[in-house]
Amino acid sequence: MPSLRWVSWILIAHLFVLTFVRSDSSSYSNKPEEIPKKFLQFAKEPELFDWMVGIRRKIHENPELGYEEFETSKVIRTELDKLGISYKYPVASTGVIGFVGSGQPPFVAIRADMDALPLQELVEWEHKSKVPGKMHACGHDAHVAMVLGAAKILQKHSEELKGTVVLVFQPAEEGGGGAMKIIEAGVLDNVNAIFGLHIVHNIPHGEVAARSGPMLAGSGFFEAVISGKGGHAAIPQHSIDPILAASNVIVSLQHLVSREADPLDSQVVTVAKFQGGGAFNVIPDSVTIGGTFRAFLKDSMIQLKQRIKEVITGQAIVHRCNATVDFLENDKPIFPPTVNDKELHEHFQNVAGDMLGIDKVKEMQPVMGSEDFSFYQEMIPGYFFFLGMENETSGHLDSVHSPYFRINEDALPYGAALHASLATRYLIELQSKVTSPEQKQHDEL
Ligand SMILES: [Zn+2]
Numbered sequence: 164m165p166s167l168r169w170v171s172w173i174l175i176a177h178l179f180v181l182t183f184v185r186s187d188s189s190s191y192s193n194k195p196e197e198i199p200k201k202f203l204q205f206a207k208e209p210e211l212f213d214w215m216v217g218i219r220r221k222i223h224e225n226p227e228l229g230y231e232e233f234e235t236s237k238v239i240r241t242e243l244d245k246l247g248i249s250y251k252y253p254v255a256s257t258g259v260i261g262f263v264g265s266g267q268p269p270f271v272a273i274r275a276d277m278d279a280l281p282l283q284e285l286v287e288w289e290h291k292s293k294v295p296g297k298m299h300a301c302g303h304d305a306h307v308a309m310v311l312g313a314a315k316i317l318q319k320h321s322e323e324l325k326g327t328v329v330l331v332f333q334p335a336e337e338g339g340g341g342a343m344k345i346i347e348a349g350v351l352d353n354v355n356a357i358f359g360l361h362i363v364h365n366i367p368h369g370e371v372a373a374r375s376g377p378m379l380a381g382s383g384f385f386e387a388v389i390s391g392k393g394g395h396a397a398i399p400q401h402s403i404d405p406i407l408a409a410s411n412v413i414v415s416l417q418h419l420v421s422r423e424a425d426p427l428d429s430q431v432v433t434v435a436k437f438q439g440g441g442a443f444n445v446i447p448d449s450v451t452i453g454g455t456f457r458a459f460l461k462d463s464m465i466q467l468k469q470r471i472k473e474v475i476t477g478q479a480i481v482h483r484c485n486a487t488v489d490f491l492e493n494d495k496p497i498f499p500p501t502v503n504d505k506e507l508h509e510h511f512q513n514v515a516g517d518m519l520g521i522d523k524v525k526e527m528q529p530v531m532g533s534e535d536f537s538f539y540q541e542m543i544p545g546y547f548f549f550l551g552m553e554n555e556t557s558g559h560l561d562s563v564h565s566p567y568f569r570i571n572e573d574a575l576p577y578g579a580a581l582h583a584s585l586a587t588r589y590l591i592e593l594q595s596k597v598t599s600p601e602q603k604q605h606d607e608l
């Protein structure tokens with residue numbers, strides 16, 4: 164037995180020396196600040212760039228809505244197979260979760276959303292959507308190509324990874340809460356941090372923008388049916404007019420933000436849908452209204468939700484009507500606010516600064532748009548940022564969700580390299596934190 168123990172010790176010592184020598188000889192570990200530029204250079208090479216462009220165009224031609232991304236998911240799995248990257252599938256219906264690196268902790272995740280929008284593409288080009296009424300008008304086709312690009316970069320440098328990068332290809336970002344389903348599937352339970360990006364039309368190509376703390380609002384939807392009693396428009400005393408009741412409901416809803424919210428806590432309530440009546444001389448039986456509410460604080464979201472219900476039902480009663488309110492949470496879960504982790508903000512500025520120059524890393528003001536990336540941030544420290552794509556060659560670019568939305572494909576290498584660099588550097592820094600002398604001393608105490 165004692166001799167066996169000695170053999171074990173020698174083996175462990177050997178392994179330690181091997182690991183030490185290997186990590187010491189790693190070019191990236193020695194100069195982590197060089198990683199972002201090297202990765203970007205690699206991503207711009209035709210081998211990688213053309214491959215990403217091909218994938219993006221293929222997905223663009225065949226857009227699929229939330230939880231229907233079967234072909235998109237297949238394209239992703241085929242490419243991961245070719246790269247020799249293992250993955251889990253299906254996760255949350257059509258989601259794919261890939262793994263690059265040691266297969267051991269620590270884990271850091273990078274995320275792409277896969278779904279398209281129910282929109283008819285009006286851009287005339289060779290790779291226009293082949294599916295009538297569906298379009299990748301939010302750039303999720305590019306997001307998929309970028310994370311696959313990152314996967315290729317990471318796989319090429321997998322020996323250097325100080326842990327595992329988890330590739331998250333999620334379904335249904337556009338209101339379906341695909342991120343929530345990925346979390347519920349438990350595939351990210353051991354992940355230490357997660358990064359995500361969105362391309363944007365009005366930031367210059369080669370620039371990024373983000374902020375620490377709340378960046379995008381939480382969002383929810385509501386729909387209400389206000390029921391009265393229809394009748395002849397000339398004899399209103401025999402009817403209960405739901406149009407007037409709904410009009411008062413809408414006016415009262417506007418008071419929630421102007422009178423009940425802290426003016427320094429930005430909030431929005433918008434009624435964007437009003438349907439009722441079909442004739443000039445008939446009072447209808449009912450009216451349907453619907454809209455969205457937004458806020459940066461979770462408590463404010465809860466308060467708005469409660470008060471929207473109270474105001475709609477209360478005002479309906481004032482006008483002798485009944486109202487039912489539906490927050491549509493099964494189809495459109497309420498998104499929490501997107502809140503960027505403070506330490507990851509520093510990490511992002513360092514990595515993006517090393518790649519692009521710190522003058523290209525902009526601080527952005529919060530906006531009332533929302534992102535289901537926020538579901539990850541409720542569980543894991545997370546960081547979301549915007550990647551610009553506007554330059555002279557791109558010409559004027561329309562906003563996301565426009566039928567004229569176009570992508571400047573020159574942004575693809577930037578997205579891929581940022582994803583890969585943020586993850587690689589995160590793992591290196593985590594390792595150096597764990598093994599730093601102060602930490603060691605602390606552990607021994
Ligand atoms: Zn969108």
Ligand SMILES: [Zn+2]
Nearest residue numbers: 301302303361
């Ligand atoms: Zn989007």
